[in-house]
Amino acid sequence: MDFKQIVSHCKEYGFIFQSSEIYDGLAATYDYGPNGVELKNNIKQYWWKSMVQMHDNIVGLDAAILMHPKTWKASGHVDAFNDPLIDNKDSNKRYRADVLIEDYIAKIEAKNKKDVDKARKKFDDFDEKMFRETNGRIKERQAKIDAAAKRLADAMTTENMDDLKAQIEEYEIACPVSGSKTWTEVRQFNLMFSTQLGNIAGDEGKLYLRPETAQGIFVNFLNVQKSTRQKLPFGIAQIGKAFRNEIVARQFIFRMKEFEQMEMQFFIQPGTEMKWFEYWKEARMKWHQAIGSPAEKLKFHDHDNLAHYANAATDIEFEFPFGFKELEGIHSRTDFDLKSHEELSGKKLQYFDPEKNENYVPYVLETSIGCDRMFLSQISNSLVEETVPDADGKDSTRIVMKLHPAIAPVKCAILPLLKNKEELTKVAKQVFDKLKLSFNCQYDDKDAIGRRYRRQDAIGTPYCITIDFDTLEDQSVTVRDRDTLNQIRLNIDELHTFIYAKTDMSSLF
Ligand code: GAP
Numbered sequence: 018m019d020f021k022q023i024v025s026h027c028k029e030y031g032f033i034f035q036s037s038e039i040y041d042g043l044a045a046t047y048d049y050g051p052n053g054v055e056l057k058n059n060i061k062q063y064w065w066k067s068m069v070q071m072h073d074n075i076v077g078l079d080a081a082i083l084m085h086p087k088t089w090k091a092s093g094h095v096d097a098f099n100d101p102l103i104d105n106k107d108s109n110k111r112y113r114a115d116v117l118i119e120d121y122i123a124k125i126e127a128k129n130k131k132d133v134d135k136a137r138k139k140f141d142d143f144d145e146k147m148f149r150e151t152n153g154r155i156k157e158r159q160a161k162i163d164a165a166a167k168r169l170a171d172a173m174t175t176e177n178m179d180d181l182k183a184q185i186e187e188y189e190i191a192c193p194v195s196g197s198k199t200w201t202e203v204r205q206f207n208l209m210f211s212t213q214l215g216n217i218a219g220d221e222g223k224l225y226l227r228p229e230t231a232q233g234i235f236v237n238f239l240n241v242q243k244s245t246r247q248k249l250p251f252g253i254a255q256i257g258k259a260f261r262n263e264i265v266a267r268q269f270i271f272r273m274k275e276f277e278q279m280e281m282q283f284f285i286q287p288g289t290e291m292k293w294f295e296y297w298k299e300a301r302m303k304w305h306q307a308i309g310s311p312a313e314k315l316k317f318h319d320h321d322n323l324a325h326y327a328n329a330a331t332d333i334e335f336e337f338p339f340g341f342k343e344l345e346g347i348h349s350r351t352d353f354d355l356k357s358h359e360e361l362s363g364k365k366l367q368y369f370d371p372e373k374n375e376n377y378v379p380y381v382l383e384t385s386i387g388c389d390r391m392f393l394s395q396i397s398n399s400l401v402e403e404t405v406p407d408a409d410g411k412d413s414t415r416i417v418m419k420l421h422p423a424i425a426p427v428k429c430a431i432l433p434l435l436k437n438k439e440e441l442t443k444v445a446k447q448v449f450d451k452l453k454l455s456f457n458c459q460y461d462d463k464d465a466i467g468r469r470y471r472r473q474d475a476i477g478t479p480y481c482i483t484i485d486f487d488t489l490e491d492q493s494v495t496v497r498d499r500d501t502l503n504q505i506r507l508n509i510d511e512l513h514t515f516i517y518a519k520t521d522m523s524s525l526f
Contacts, residue, residue: 018400018416020338024269026400026416030476032056033270045265045274052476053392055426055457057277060391061256063424063522064279067304068254068384071526075252075281076245080233082258088232089209089225091357093326098228099205101173101181102264108195113264114181114203118169121188123340125158125165167321174322178203208261210274226260231383233257234282235354238366238379242284249368249379250293252283256388270389271337277388282350284368284379290349293382294329297347301333301384305344307525309421310398316341326353333386335394344394345386352378395420399477405502407467418477419500422520428456429480429516430473436462445484448494448509456516474499480516 018026027033031050035042049057069077089095101114132155137143149155165188172180181203191198214222227233234241234253241253256279265272285293298317305315318341320330329349334341355366355378367376399419407413422428429452433445442462449460459478461469466483473481483495493506496515507515518524 018338018397018402020269020397023338023397023400026475027053027396032396032476043274045263045268045272047270047273047389052426056395056420056424056477057388057392059424059426060388060395061277061279063308063525064304064386064388064391065254065256066522067526068252068279068281072252074247074250075254075283076241076247078234078237078241078253078255079257080230080237080255082227082260083212083224084227084232084236086224087361088236088358089228091361092232092235092354093357094209094225094228095207098208100208100264101178101203102206103182103185103203104201105192105195105197106199106201107197108192110192110194111264112192114178114185115169115173117190118165118181118184118188121190122162122165122169125162126340129155129158129162170322176205178205206262206264208263210260210262227258228261229259229385230255230257230278230280231282231385232354234280235358235366235381238282238284238355242368249370250283250285250289252281254279254281256280268339270393271339271342273389278385279388279391280383280385283382283384285382286370287352287377287380290351290380290382291329294331294347294349297382297384298331301345301347301386305333305335308395308424310335310394314398315344318343324348326350335390337393338397344390345384348383348385350381350383352380354381355379395424415471415474417474417499420477420479421525422479423522423525425477425479425520426457427459427473427476427478428520429482429512430459430461430469430478432460432466432469432481432483433462434466434483434485440489441484441486444488448482448484448512451509452512452516455513456520470497479520482512 030052032053034048034050036046036048037043065077069075102111103114103117104111132152133145133148136148137145149159168184172184182200185200189198209228210226212224212226214224216222234255237253241247242251256277258275259278260275263272263274283293283297302315306312314336316334318332318334320332323330327348328351331347332343333345333347335344359366359378366378368379369376396418400416401419402414402416404412404414431445431449431452433441435441445460445462449458452458461472463469470481477499479499481497483497485495488494492509494509494512495504496507497504
């Protein structure tokens with residue numbers, strides 16, 4: 018399904034609403050509806066279980082969103098957490114200069130993809146790699162893409178705002194709203210939201226909403242290590258809100274001003290970071306595939322230009338409906354953060370290594386994934402429109418969300434065949450009352466059974482349980498499988514074991 022259809026499906030079926038919609042919304046902020054919050058909680062649970070509960074050397078934390086302002090000086094966010102912005106003089110619209118250039122590169126890439134798809138249809142034994150390496154037009158465009166990507170990366174690392182402006186002019190990039198090419202200079206714009214302490218005026222009382230959860234982990238490093246007696250290597254994991262004053266357009270929950278991160282800082286001996294970098298790359302990739310994200314929709318993208326505190330960094334990219342984009346970051350952050358906090362706070366943040374009999378500042382390997390991006394990856398990967406036989410055996414189309422059962426918002430729907438037969442609804446309610454103790458279930462008796470199936474398909478419910486007249490005779494019910502449409506008869510007493518085996522998260526580990 019295309020991106021527009023995904024967005025409207027999310028609204029229609031109670032997954033995601035525009036924030037403050039009755040006031041025409043607030044850009045790049047969204048609310049999670051009744052089905053959305055269930056799916057999001059399940060994603061968080063999947064992450065928490067696999068990162069914290071499945072590792073005896075990783076522990077959890079829930080730090081405050083507001084932190085001492087010096088935190089953000091030490092972390093580098095006050096001085097360097099900037100986006101390069103440019104305004105179009107005719108539309109008065111503001112854009113990220115780097116994103117305008119990335120979009121320009123994506124357009125060239127799209128042309129190449131179109132040519133590749135055309136050729137694929139023409140030739141039976143099509144070899145994409147060879148085609149890309151030998152086709153003149155594609156090679157020429159690829160050279161353009163590589164040169165533009167390198168020049169963009171260089172300008173971003175050296176913070177060369179003049180060159181970003183020069184690129185926009187050279188590529189003749191026009192404002193998507195006005196079509197005009199009259200631009201202002203490019204300026205750096207800090208992404209942190211600030212707020213004010215009530216009892217202190219001026220800059221002294223200036224606070225920031227955290228732009229990443231990681232700093233709450235760094236400043237608590239010793240508290241956690243001492244209270245849990247963890248030995249290196251060990252990790253601290255946290256799920257929580259982060260805030261960035263992003264300038265964005267039409268990216269739905271991919272880039273938001275208020276979002277949620279699931280981050281883990283793994284504290285290690287200096288010198289072992291490349292071993293752990295490789296370990297976490299593999300572990301995180303497996304985590305994505307275990308929940309059903311296809312291998313071909315995931316790839317690593319190593320950073321060409323490393324941040325000053327990192328000595329290795331890669332992104333796990335996912336193929337969203339608008340192309341491959343960052344879903345998760347894996348960064349070797351050295352001892353930069355702990356050392357900066359030591360310097361600015363004057364407090365030691367060191368580990369006593371009993372084997373080496375010495376104190377040192379550990380190195381840190383970070384895994385950081387946006388919960389909302391994970392949500393979008395799961396929705397966009399699983400939502401499909403397909404043709405299936407209806408009750409009369411005729412072809413009909415359905416929209417189905419083929420989420421992994423472990424993260425589906427509703428695990429099973431309990432449906433009495435007919436609404437007005439009290440003997441059926443009574444048993445259905447008994448089944449519902451029993452199953453709801455263990456699973457998120459829905460009871461639905463409105464409309465014909467076929468329409469009720471479609472409603473459950475659209476929100477990804479893996480099993481529909483129908484109570485019919487045979488149930489009254491032999492206590493058996495029909496269980497319909499969302500994906501195969503197969504129907505089996507089970508005894509009511511067998512339902513709990515069946516649903517548990519099919520939907521519990523333990524099958525993922
Ligand atoms: N502590 C490291 C850190 O914050 P990052 O690459 O800036 O690194 C990590 O962010 C992850 O957070 C990203 O991979 C992405 O999934 C998510 N993320 C970042 N900015 C976001 C935004 N504005 N909206 C939604 N998710 C975002």
